[in-house]
Amino acid sequence: MTKILIRSDYLLPGGDNWNIIRNAELLIEDTVVSYIGAQRNYPVGVIDRIIEGKNKLVMPGLVNAHTHAAMALLRGYADDMPLMDWLEQKIWPAEARLTKEDIYWGTLLAICEMIRGGTTCFADMYFHMEEVARACLESGIRASLAQGLIGLDASQGAARLEDSKILVSDWHGAGEGLITIMLGPHAPYTCPPQYLEKVISIAAELSLPMHIHLAETRGEVQDCLDKWGKRPIALMDSIGLFKQQVLAAHCVHLSEDEILTLTQRQVAIAHNPGSNLKLGSGIAPLAELLERGAMVSIGTDGAASNNNLDMLEEMRLASLLAKGSCEDPTVLPARKALKLATVNGARSLFLKEETGLLREGSQADLIMLDMDKPHFHPYHDLCAQIVYAASSADVEMVMVKGRVLMEGKKLVTVDEEKILHEANERAVRLTR
Amino acid sequence: MTKILIRSDYLLPGGDNWNIIRNAELLIEDTVVSYIGAQRNYPVGVIDRIIEGKNKLVMPGLVNAHTHAAMALLRGYADDMPLMDWLEQKIWPAEARLTKEDIYWGTLLAICEMIRGGTTCFADMYFHMEEVARACLESGIRASLAQGLIGLDASQGAARLEDSKILVSDWHGAGEGLITIMLGPHAPYTCPPQYLEKVISIAAELSLPMHIHLAETRGEVQDCLDKWGKRPIALMDSIGLFKQQVLAAHCVHLSEDEILTLTQRQVAIAHNPGSNLKLGSGIAPLAELLERGAMVSIGTDGAASNNNLDMLEEMRLASLLAKGSCEDPTVLPARKALKLATVNGARSLFLKEETGLLREGSQADLIMLDMDKPHFHPYHDLCAQIVYAASSADVEMVMVKGRVLMEGKKLVTVDEEKILHEANERAVRLTR
Numbered sequence: 052m053t054k055i056l057i058r059s060d061y062l063l064p065g066g067d068n069w070n071i072i073r074n075a076e077l078l079i080e081d082t083v084v085s086y087i088g089a090q091r092n093y094p095v096g097v098i099d100r101i102i103e104g105k106n107k108l109v110m111p112g113l114v115n116a117h118t119h120a121a122m123a124l125l126r127g128y129a130d131d132m133p134l135m136d137w138l139e140q141k142i143w144p145a146e147a148r149l150t151k152e153d154i155y156w157g158t159l160l161a162i163c164e165m166i167r168g169g170t171t172c173f174a175d176m177y178f179h180m181e182e183v184a185r186a187c188l189e190s191g192i193r194a195s196l197a198q199g200l201i202g203l204d205a206s207q208g209a210a211r212l213e214d215s216k217i218l219v220s221d222w223h224g225a226g227e228g229l230i231t232i233m234l235g236p237h238a239p240y241t242c243p244p245q246y247l248e249k250v251i252s253i254a255a256e257l258s259l260p261m262h263i264h265l266a267e268t269r270g271e272v273q274d275c276l277d278k279w280g281k282r283p284i285a286l287m288d289s290i291g292l293f294k295q296q297v298l299a300a301h302c303v304h305l306s307e308d309e310i311l312t313l314t315q316r317q318v319a320i321a322h323n324p325g326s327n328l329k330l331g332s333g334i335a336p337l338a339e340l341l342e343r344g345a346m347v348s349i350g351t352d353g354a355a356s357n358n359n360l361d362m363l364e365e366m367r368l369a370s371l372l373a374k375g376s377c378e379d380p381t382v383l384p385a386r387k388a389l390k391l392a393t394v395n396g397a398r399s400l401f402l403k404e405e406t407g408l409l410r411e412g413s414q415a416d417l418i419m420l421d422m423d424k425p426h427f428h429p430y431h432d433l434c435a436q437i438v439y440a441a442s443s444a445d446v447e448m449v450m451v452k453g454r455v456l457m458e459g460k461k462l463v464t465v466d467e468e469k470i471l472h473e474a475n476e477r478a479v480r481l482t483r
Numbered sequence: 484m485t486k487i488l489i490r491s492d493y494l495l496p497g498g499d500n501w502n503i504i505r506n507a508e509l510l511i512e513d514t515v516v517s518y519i520g521a522q523r524n525y526p527v528g529v530i531d532r533i534i535e536g537k538n539k540l541v542m543p544g545l546v547n548a549h550t551h552a553a554m555a556l557l558r559g560y561a562d563d564m565p566l567m568d569w570l571e572q573k574i575w576p577a578e579a580r581l582t583k584e585d586i587y588w589g590t591l592l593a594i595c596e597m598i599r600g601g602t603t604c605f606a607d608m609y610f611h612m613e614e615v616a617r618a619c620l621e622s623g624i625r626a627s628l629a630q631g632l633i634g635l636d637a638s639q640g641a642a643r644l645e646d647s648k649i650l651v652s653d654w655h656g657a658g659e660g661l662i663t664i665m666l667g668p669h670a671p672y673t674c675p676p677q678y679l680e681k682v683i684s685i686a687a688e689l690s691l692p693m694h695i696h697l698a699e700t701r702g703e704v705q706d707c708l709d710k711w712g713k714r715p716i717a718l719m720d721s722i723g724l725f726k727q728q729v730l731a732a733h734c735v736h737l738s739e740d741e742i743l744t745l746t747q748r749q750v751a752i753a754h755n756p757g758s759n760l761k762l763g764s765g766i767a768p769l770a771e772l773l774e775r776g777a778m779v780s781i782g783t784d785g786a787a788s789n790n791n792l793d794m795l796e797e798m799r800l801a802s803l804l805a806k807g808s809c810e811d812p813t814v815l816p817a818r819k820a821l822k823l824a825t826v827n828g829a830r831s832l833f834l835k836e837e838t839g840l841l842r843e844g845s846q847a848d849l850i851m852l853d854m855d856k857p858h859f860h861p862y863h864d865l866c867a868q869i870v871y872a873a874s875s876a877d878v879e880m881v882m883v884k885g886r887v888l889m890e891g892k893k894l895v896t897v898d899e900e901k902i903l904h905e906a907n908e909r910a911v912r913l914t915r
Contacts, residue, residue: 126860127867131816164857269810328807329871331814358871359858364796372804375760378701382763384563425596426791428903429910431559439562439761439790444876471860478861 054097055079055453058090059104059419061433065111066394066408069386069434077109079415082227082452087409102458106423107447108433110389111408112171112416113362114396117262117300117321117350119177120186121149121157123164124478125355134268134330142355145481153477155182160474161360162190163467167460168361168443169418171451172407174298174321174350174400176235176262184222184230191454191464193416195400196222197235197262202246212253219257228404229452233298238264239283240271244290251291260296260401263287266309267301268332284309293318296401300350303327303335310336314343319399322391324368326352337373338382348399349392361443366392370438385438419448486529487511487885490522491536491851493865497543498826498840501818501866509541511847514659514884519841534890538855539879540865542821543840544603544848545794546828549694549732549753549782551609552618553581553589555596556910558786566700566762574787577913585909587614592906593792594622595899599892600793600875601850603883604839606730606753606782606832608667608694616654616662623886623896625848627832628654629667629694634678644685651689660836661884665730670696671715672703676722683723692728692833695719698741699733700764716741725750728833732782735759735767742768746775751831754823756800758784769805770814780831781824793875798824802870817870851880 055078062075064087078086078093086093095101129141149157154177165173172193175183180198187194198215202208215234223232236242236250242263254261266272266283275283284305287293293316300321302313313320322335340347349369351360370388374380383391397407405413422433426440449457456464487510494507496519510518510525518525527533561573581589586609597605604625607615612630619626630647634640647666655664666689668674668682674695686693698704698715707715716737719725725748732753734745745752754767772779781801783792802820806812815823829839837845854865858872881889888896 123857124861125863126858126872127863127865128861130864130867130871131813133813137812160857160860167857324807325803328803329812331806331810331812333810334807354858354872358867359874361858361874368800368803371757371760371800372807374763375756375766375804378763378765379565380569380761380763381563381565423903425555425592425599425899425903426558426786426793428592429556429558429560429907431557431910431914432562433559435559435562435790440558440786442791442793442874442876444874467857471855471857475861478863482863 052081053099053453055100055102056093056095056098057102057104057109059107059109061108061422062087063108063110063434064409065389066410069389071433075109077409079453082415084409084411084413084415087411102448104419106421108420108422109417110420111393112418112449112451113169113392114348114400114407115165115170115173115351115360115362116298116348116396116399117323117352118161118173118175118360119353120161120173120175120183121154121177122353122355123161123360124153124157124474124481126358128355128478128482130358148481151179151182153481154179155186156470156473156477158183158186159190159465159470161354162186162192163462163465163470164360166190166192166449166456166462167446168363169446169449170360170362171416171418171449172397172400174262180218181221184225187230188226189465191229191451191456193229193406193451195231195233195402197233200234200236200242200250202236202242208246212249216253219259227452231400231402233260233262235262239275239286244279244286247290247292251295254295260298261292262298263300265299265302266304269304272304282306282309284312288312288316298399301327301332301335303333305336310339310343310345313340314345317346319346319348321348321350321399322369323350323352324372325365326356330356334372334376337369338377338379341383346395346399347391348396362392363437363441363443367438385435388438389434415453416451418446420445421447484513485531485885487532487534488525488527488530489534489536489541491539491541493540493854494519495540495542495866496841497821498842501821503865507541509841511885514847516841516843516845516847519843534880536851538853540852540854541849542852543825544850544881544883545601545824546780546832546839547597547602547605547783547792547794548730548780548828548831549755549784550593550605550607550792551785552593552605552607552615553586553609554785554787555593555792556585556589556906556913558790560787560914562790580913583611583614585913586611587618588902588905588909590615590618591622591897591902593786594618594624595894595897595902596792598622598624598881598888598894599878600795601878601881602792602794603848603850603881604829604832606694612650613653616657619662620658621897623661623883623888625661625838625883627663627665627834629665632666632668632674632682634668634674640678644681648685651691659884663832663834665692665694667694671707671718676711676718679722679724683727686727692730693724694730695732697731697734698736701736704736714738714741716744720744720748730831733759733764733767735765737768742771742775742777745772746777749778752777752779753782753831754779754801755782755784756804757797758788762788766804766808769801770809770811773815778827778831779823780828794824795869795873795875799870817867820870821866847885848883850878852877853879
């Protein structure tokens with residue numbers, strides 16, 4: 052059994068406890084936290100490694116609850132365009148050229164950025180997901196993966212569902228639970244009710260959660276009303292989607308009734324403020340969702356529409372945007388924002404292992420921030436400094452399941468130089 | 484004459500030209516750019532220093548058009564509170580304890596953060612401004628400084644105007660133009676029309692621009708209507724404020740008429756999206772202002788209400804928020820956002836020297852970014868990557884007036900360690 056001892060000037064356990072522990076100690080035995088608290092005179096002779104955190108702060112790793120990692124290859128390829136032009140003229144043609152290998156390298160590019168920014172776990176929806184799984188397993192980052200399902204063509208839809216079953220049998224629980232699989236019906240406008248019913252029945256049969264896009268744009272809501280006579284959330288409710296565990300990305304355009312439905316059905320909502328703003332989709336009613344008690348987490352969406360995968364920035368944006376759009380500075384205070392970006396993320400991925408917070412028995416998914424920066428000073432309230440002032444570049448060390456993925460700002464499980472080189476080479480081909 | 488040659492893989496001249504120059508060269512003679520373009524075989528024997536930029540990008544320095552630098556001492560001291568409680572219970576009592584020395588050290592803390600984030604010039608309004616000027620001169624950052632004027636008490640108002648005159652004679656143009664002075668009537672609700680008229684006449688007499696807060700909150704607009712029968716912009720117009728050069732911070736709550744007035748009178752508007760969101764002030768009508776042709780720049784406001792001084796983040800937020808609040812992704816595209824954060828900032832400070840862009844004859848105020856990061860890859864469109872994906876930590880080198888202030892991420896003109904230490908010590912006293 053490997054034992055790692057972390058000593059840190061500051062530690063935030065997370066979950067419901069965002070009180071700083073000063074001069075803290077954390078013992079990790081293999082993949083699990085076995086002690087958290089004040090420094091003891093633990094016999095260092097039995098420790099494999101000691102990680103010292105002078106002027107450092109340890110906290111739970113960030114959970115990115117919605118992204119399309121491999122789209123990092125399309126970062127900056129098309130911006131500032133109307134949504135349909137962006138998709139039809141730029142993104143879809145480029146995606147049509149994506150090979151399995153592109154997905155692998157694009158995902159690794161995203162993983163480099165996510166680890167650097169303190170993300171220890173992410174929910175992904177894309178295609179060639181076995182390549183995504185491979186990149187995650189190699190790099191050691193935790194992920195919940197969904198093959199995007201499009202049901203507009205019956206035979207293609209059925210084939211993709213079969214792919215998903217293979218993905219489940221090959222990868223669900225791989226890496227001792229590092230990788231889990233969801234079903235990924237893309238959205239109501241790409242998956243008609245009849246197809247969604249098939250997906251739901253397989254989700255029930257295999258006990259798998261589903262990851263879906265819901266109510267992202269005003270146009271989507273209107274089209275859904277025109278076509279099916281119901282708004283998206285109501286339509287999904289009527290066909291029984293929410294009887295299963297569901298992670299719903301976006302949820303921007305919601306009626307009062309839909310907010311109630313999402314809350315009552317305990318749908319996990321991945322809020323993507325950066326992408327929703329950048330694509331001109333709008334501003335989600337986050338304050339109302341939180342007030343009703345909805346389970347909200349935070350996602351970056353893909354890098355083609357964000358354009359980074361910086362969860363600290365996304366957490367800050369979620370809080371600021373909620374305050375500003377309500378004209379109420381008390382909305383989504385710092386500790387609540389931290390919860391959304393950590394433990395709520397983990398719970399929204401319906402993981403069996405306890406992640407997203409640090410306590411005895413939880414998974415050792417954690418990050419260490421260097422507090423020796425002007426923007427963290429003075430040390431009035433370190434939670435506020437993290438939410439309102441921190442930068443992804445403050446993350447110095449990242450650990451997932453007890454394995455160090457970054458240390459002293461060096462990525463230790465992947466060859467970053469080769470990944471950046473491959474990403475550039477492939478991007479040139481994709482967008483020629 | 485000192486000659487510095489910068490060779491860089493990528494260079495953005497700025498102004499109206501955001502086309503990348505590959506394998507670029509920039510020659511600086513003393514404080515001024517004397518060549519910008521492709522690499523030549525310039526005789527290196529006559530060069531004092533060569534700065535190499537492999538995988539680096541040079542661009543104009545960022546201009547923070549509205550802040551209260553010394554408030555960095557109150558960063559994280561009070562957050563998530565209703566505006567009046569925040570001011571009355573927390574900020575004002577702490578500010579009442581601020582000494583001259585606190586202002587000096589607090590400003591240096593802000594300067595450390597600003598230089599690290601690529602800000603080469605800022606507009607400040609606070610008090611004990613001679614201490615702010617001293618900190619700027621020592622550190623080498625460019626600044627336009629205004630003593631905050633409150634005219635609610637006639638004799639105090641008059642005394643502060645006298646202080647401003649001393650500030651002008653002692654500091655206007657100091658450091659060979661590094662420091663300039665504006666008059667700083669705080670806001671219409673703290674400066675009644677009669678007092679403002681005095682300020683305006685001194686501004687005219689001394690040929691000085693004015694820096695003022697305008698239309699920040701909904702409550703301010705209503706109070707102004709109740710008290711003076713006019714909305715703030717209309718009131719200011721009626722007393723002749725806009726006959727002088729004016730830098731107006733915030734401008735969040737504007738009528739159509741007010742947008743027209745601000746545009747016609749060529750008022751420089753410092754847009755502060757982060758602070759406006761965080762304090763729950765609201766969302767400024769940025770798209771309408773830009774469409775009308777208003778002169779808009781970007782500011783962070785003070786770190787007590789932001790809570791960082793990160794201009795790259797602020798520029799990104801300005802663009803994203805404008806797109807999202809209009810539900811139009813074409814609003815404020817990347818190159819326009821870069822303009823707001825650089826040359827528009829410089830012009831909004833009414834500087835005599837040409838700054839905010841790089842061309843022959845302009846001031847050598849510039850920054851170098853390290854592009855060797857996952858979030859900059861692939862290199863599809865470097866302007867988009869800077870606006871939508873960059874981090875303040877990407878800034879590696881900062882130069883103002885031909886003087887290097889940061890190199891290899893080390894601050895070279897200030898003692899950062901001592902400043903961080905002083906900031907923490909003073910913050911404890913201030914908030915005891």
